[in-house]
Amino acid sequence: MxxxxxxxxxxxxxxxxxxxxxxxxxxxxxxxxxxxxxxxxxxxxxxxxxxxxxxxxxxxxxxxxxxxxxxxxxxxxxxxxxxxxxxxxxxxxxxxxxxxxxxxxxxxxxxxxxxxxxxxxxxxxxxxxxxRLYRLGALTSPEPLPEGRGRVAGEQDREQLMRWYHEFVDAIGEVPSSDASSWADTRIANGRIRLWQTPDGVPVSMAGTTAMVAGQIRVAPVYTPAHLRGRGYAAAATVEVSRAALAAGAREVVLFADLANRTSNGLYQRIGYRRVTDxxxxxxxxxxxxxx
Missing domain, CATH: 3.40.630 (Aminopeptidase)
Known part of the structure; x- marks a missing residue:
């Protein structure tokens, strides 16, 4: 050849x-x-x-x-x-x-x-x-959901998003793709970050998406501060953005997961994501x- x-x-x-x-x-x-x-x-x-x-x-x-x-x-x-x-x-x-x-x-x-x-x-x-690259099959909401509700991140959340962006990049050992302020401003303007908040209105997890291209949307990033993990907040936030992506008309919704993190891989599979390739x-x- x-x-x-x-x-x-x-x-x-x-x-x-x-x-x-x-x-x-x-x-x-x-x-x-x-x-x-x-x-x-x-x-x-x-x-x-x-x-x-x-x-x-x-x-x-x-x-x-x-x-x-x-x-x-x-x-x-x-x-x-x-x-x-x-x-x-x-x-x-x-x-x-x-x-x-x-x-x-x-x-x-x-x-x-x-x-x-x-x-x-x-x-x-x-x-x-x-x-592992996953693609959404049938979205399944985890039961029971943690107390609270999901909402779109707004201007009032800007400082929180900037802080969580830095924490997320540090946690995965990568170099930021943009400065935190630009990252937050773009996603707030486009409504591309969903927060899960407790009943008293405190944000505890975020999940974002890329813009839709060729009928697909990628979920990224998903982040919960370390001291708040293990309570179902990330699953709830991921379901929120996945549902929003489908409502926006995405034919395919995908995400990446670190194979070393069994918790996140198990979470994504439980809510309906299926392996594409590694x-x-x-x-x-x-x-x-x-x-x-």
Whole structure:
């Protein structure tokens, strides 16, 4: 099989013109490139202080077969690739001197690329996290629900959301995608965060969603402060945003869960989420400076 040809660009509109139909052909599996490229298009590439996002697609026989994106300082994100295709991309990016802190993709693709990157560039890949992608089947509300009710987060919740955003990012060991104020303002304006609050009106958990792209919405983030966990608040908040996503017309509602967290995986399955496939996130051991 011929490896095909990789095309790279910093133009998100040009990328979506060429690869958009391919990404939309499997909305659940391609949830990350669909939602992130939509966000980049809305924000503009200049909003990324760490460097311009980069996009790429693999073309073979005049058709797009795979794609990737990276928004610095985050990992490279890949759609599924054969081992030879992953090796060809790693060789291509290494030849360009392109720096990478890590890679994310379905388990086999991410592992193949991480090993290829080590061969071509040298850094030892370190497994950061294994994730499972779930898709909602029949939504089932947990019984009994905790006392309280769900509601849409509003301007009065801004400081709370900013604080919880920082706590969530710290808890998963990631780099923030945006500053907390912009993150909160965007989601309040679009009504994309649901809170579960106690009967006396105190918020105890949040669950958010991405904008709908290609008929799919991804639930993210789901966060409950550590001292409030184990009371059913996260399940209740997740049911709230899942129901809202369906009401908005989403054909597919998806989410990722850390496979090391048995509690969250069990929770999502109990309320109706079913496995799509497993993902892997790798970090590269030797620090590589960002291109200037």
């Amino acid at each position: 011929r490896p095909g040809h990789w095309h790279l660009t910093e133009d998100v509109d040009g990328f979506l013109d060429r690869a958009g139909d391919f990404l939309q052909s499997r909305p659940a599996l391609h949830t990350l490139p669909l939602t992130v490229t939509a966000a980049v298009r809305d924000r503009g590439a200049g909003a990324y202080a760490a460097g311009a996002p980069i996009f790429g697609w693999l073309e073979r026989g005049g058709e797009v077969r795979a794609a990737f994106f990276r928004t610095p300082p985050h990992r490279l994100v890949l759609t599924p690739l054969a081992a030879g295709e992953a090796d060809a991309l790693a060789a291509h990016l290494a030849g360009l001197g392109y720096p990478l802190p890590g890679v994310s993709g379905d388990r086999d693709t991410a592992t193949a690329f991480a090993r290829a990157w080590q061969r071509h560039r040298g850094p030892r890949p370190l497994l950061h996290e294994r994730q 993902f892997a996130l790798y970090d590269f051991a030797r620090s590589e400076p960002e291109a200037s």
